Amino acid sequence: MKRFGRILLWLILLVGTFAYGKFQGGFVSWFTFYASVLLAAYELxxxxxxxxxxxxxxxxSSLKINAGQTLEVDILVEVEGKWPLPWLVLEDTLPTRLLLQSGSNRELHFPGSNRKLRLSYSLPNMPRGKYVLGDTRLVTGDIFGLTKKVIVHKRQDEVTVYPKIIPIPYWHTINKFNIGHTNAQNRMAEDSSNVIGVRDYAQGDRLSRIHWRASARTGSLKTKEFELHVTNDMMFFLxxxxxxYRSGSNQLFELAVTTCASLLKHAVSKKYxxxxxxxGKDRLTIAQSRSFEQYIRIIEHLAIVQADGGDEYNDAILREVNYLQRGSTIVLVTPVLDQPLVQLIGFLEYRKVKTELFFIVGGRQLTDVEVVHMGKLETLGVHTYVVRDExxxxxxxxxxxSYASNS
Incomplete structure (x- = not known):
């Protein structure tokens, strides 16, 4: 409709200047008509x-990055036609949440004879989530600004921003309830590839453990000593x-997700x-497994997860703990430490379910009540970690x- 209106205006202009030249005559009137014809032809x-x-x-630069990293974007444009372009605007369509991250996803060019153009911009400090980068718009026009032409190249590129992973070289989380209660590959076991020494033979040692070469050298039976490895079965509750999270900013939930993802990464690296x-609005339970595919599934979920659930955290723990393998460790990642949770943890300890609590507090100070609750957990032997900053x-x-008590 807009294009039809523009054409109608040009027709009226041409008819008007022609009538003016026809009835008025003279150089000026006909020059106006011919100039209008040339201008209309140029615009057409x-x-x-x-x-x-x-x-x-x-x-x-990548379709999968971690939160906090920078996404580099290049738009490469090639104009095959020969028609001169006095100006050209390149614009990339971004999700609303990323517009503030962008330095400039829109750029003005004066191509001249240049047929190949490039728009480069960066999206620094990418927030966690999944984003779809949309269409690319090319806008040009005439030198007078009377005509504008827009070309839209349809495309959708999905970028996944995973939670930030903090390297954790050490986390002592051996479950004393685990030994002897889980299947053979989970419990404390000897690694036959790591012999750390020999000792005198004791009654009951298996023949497979006898070090025959050392026995022959010393004249008495010697038994191999192996390095011990312990693995855990862990279930994380976010x-x-x-x-x-209502009392805190969105960063508090991001801290909780970062903590959960970092601990999961450490556990997977230890073959747990x-x-x-x-x-939340969606209920998801991913069963325990050692496979790397399991970790990918979890981390994909953590990339899009939001604090959108009701008050059902304790109920979720009670419901799911009944399906865990015996000897499992449950890891709680929560910004709330209240009396019901302390009672629940006490109940789990009574049932010989080891619990580790990561208390997400951000920059605020602990209340006196929370300090008392942490003291109760300490008497139960529950490890409590206060997380203020990633x-x-x-x-x-x-x-x-000790860290918690000094906070």
Missing amino acids: LTARHALRNATSERVL NRSEEA SVGLTSY NELEEVVRGPI
Whole structure:
């Protein structure tokens, strides 16, 4: 409709200048008519041939990155037509949440004879989530600004931003209830490839453990000593209650997700069996497993998870703990430490379910009531870690309880 209106205006202009030349006569009137004809022809050809056969390509530095990293975007444009372009605007369509991250996803060019153009911009400090980068728009026009032509190249590139992973070199989380209660590959076992020494033979030692070469050398039976390895079965419970994070900023929930993802990464690197329970608008329970595919499934979920659940964190723990393998360790990641949770943890300890609590507090100070609750957990032998900042997570994991009591 807008295009039809523009054409109608040009027809009225041409008819008007022609009538003016016909009835008025003279050089000026006819010059006005011929100038209008030339201008109309130029505008028509610009609208028809500008950006004809133009192509563009979007190149991303990566489709999968971690939160806090920078995404580099290049838009490569090639104009195959010969029609001159006095100016050209390249614009990339971004999700609303990323517009503030962008330095400039829109750029003005004066191509001249240049047929290949490039728009480069960065999206620093990418927030966690999944984002779809949309269409690329090419806008040009005539030198007078009377005509504008827009070409839209349809495309969708999905970028996944995973939670930030903080390297954790040490986390002492051996479960004393685990030994002897889980299947053979989970419990304390000898690694036959790591012989650390020999000792005198004792009655009951298996023949497979006898070190025959050392026995022959010493004249008495010697038994191999192996390095012991212990693995854990771990189930992580991420608190997604909307009310639990209401008093803090969105960064508090991001800290909880970062903590959960970092601990999961450490557990997977140690060959522990891991799983995740995440109750929000969507309820998800990923059963324990050692496979790397399991970790990918969990981390994909943590990339999009939000604090959108009801007040059902304790209920989720009670419900899911009944399905855990015997000897499992449950890891609670929550910004709430209240009396019901302390009672629940006490009940789990009574049932010989080892619990480790990561208390997400951010920058606020602990209340007197929370300090009392932490003292009760300490008497139960429950490791409590107070997490204030992601950069301190490595040190926090090294010192449960003592770190908390000094906070």
